Amino acid sequence: DQQVKQNSPSLSVQEGRISILNCDYTNSMFDYFLWYKKYPAEGPTFLISISSIKDKNEDGRFTVFLNKSAKHLSLHIVPSQPGDSAVYFCAAIQGAQKLVFGQGTRLTINP
Amino acid sequence: NAGVTQTPKFRVLKTGQSMTLLCAQDMNHEYMYWYRQDPGMGLRLIHYSVGEGTTAKGEVPDGYNVSRLKKQNFLLGLESAAPSQTSVYFCASSLDRRSSENTIYFGEGSWLTVV
Numbered sequence: 067d068q069q070v071k072q073n074s075p076s077l078s079v080q081e082g083r084i085s086i087l088n089c090d091y092t093n094s095m096f097d098y099f100l101w102y103k104k105y106p107a108e109g110p111t112f113l114i115s116i117s118s119i120k121d122k123n124e125d126g127r128f129t130v131f132l133n134k135s136a137k138h139l140s141l142h143i144v145p146s147q148p149g150d151s152a153v154y155f156c157a158a159i160q161g162a163q164k165l166v167f168g169q170g171t172r173l174t175i176n177p
Numbered sequence: 178n179a180g181v182t183q184t185p186k187f188r189v190l191k192t193g194q195s196m197t198l199l200c201a202q203d204m205n206h207e208y209m210y211w212y213r214q215d216p217g218m219g220l221r222l223i224h225y226s227v228g229e230g231t232t233a234k235g236e237v238p239d240g241y242n243v244s245r246l247k248k249q250n251f252l253l254g255l256e257s258a259a260p261s262q263t264s265v266y267f268c269a270s271s272l273d274r275r276s277s278e279n280t281i282y283f284g285e286g287s288w289l290t291v292v
Contacts (some may be wrong), residue, residue: 110282
């Protein structure tokens with residue numbers, strides 16, 4: 067039972083354009099959502115998060131949007147840069163810090 | 178990934194062998210986790226701990242045991258390794274559930290192959 071789903075395994079975007087990564091969840095009890103970025107042969111690193119009481123959180127080029135009624139969140143990166151090429155994981159927290167991850171989306175930024 | 182250290186980084190095991198992965202964190206974090214990453218599956222939680230002396234099962238606990246005897250260490254054991262346990266294992270830690278910097282810090286991963 068995949069509670070957090072990233073339905074796009076990969077995404078290719080031109081440098082300078084907007085990258086939009088999507089994530090859906092099924093558990094309405096999730097109350098905190100995070101995005102992690104992962105380079106090959108490294109551990110995931112925290113990127114940005116959002117509480118369920120908000121619908122938007124922005125940090126520089128990164129913005130996360132949360133639509134609770136649709137159980138959907140998205141990560142916008144603008145403008146996209148070559149260094150943004152990585153695998154992005156959406157994650158959700160319920161209760162005692164049980165962080166549940168999606169399958170990941172591989173983002174490739176083309177020059 | 179400063180602060181969370183995993184050992185060993187790489188290991189090849191024969192089916193039926195046992196081994197222990199060690200995770201150490203120096204951030205005084207209460208919560209620690211073990212995840213495995215497999216292609217197309219994302220990161221799945223194996224076991225976690227909410228404090229010294231406590232452990233709990235995650236999504237995929239079968240075939241693994243854990244111990245948290247010291248706050249800074251979280252050990253993951255494979256009693257009898259199986260090829261299905263070939264994976265990349267990530268340890269992580271976090272301060273608490275509702276801190277303003279509610280982030281979880283990951284180690285660099287341990288690549289385990291069971292033949």
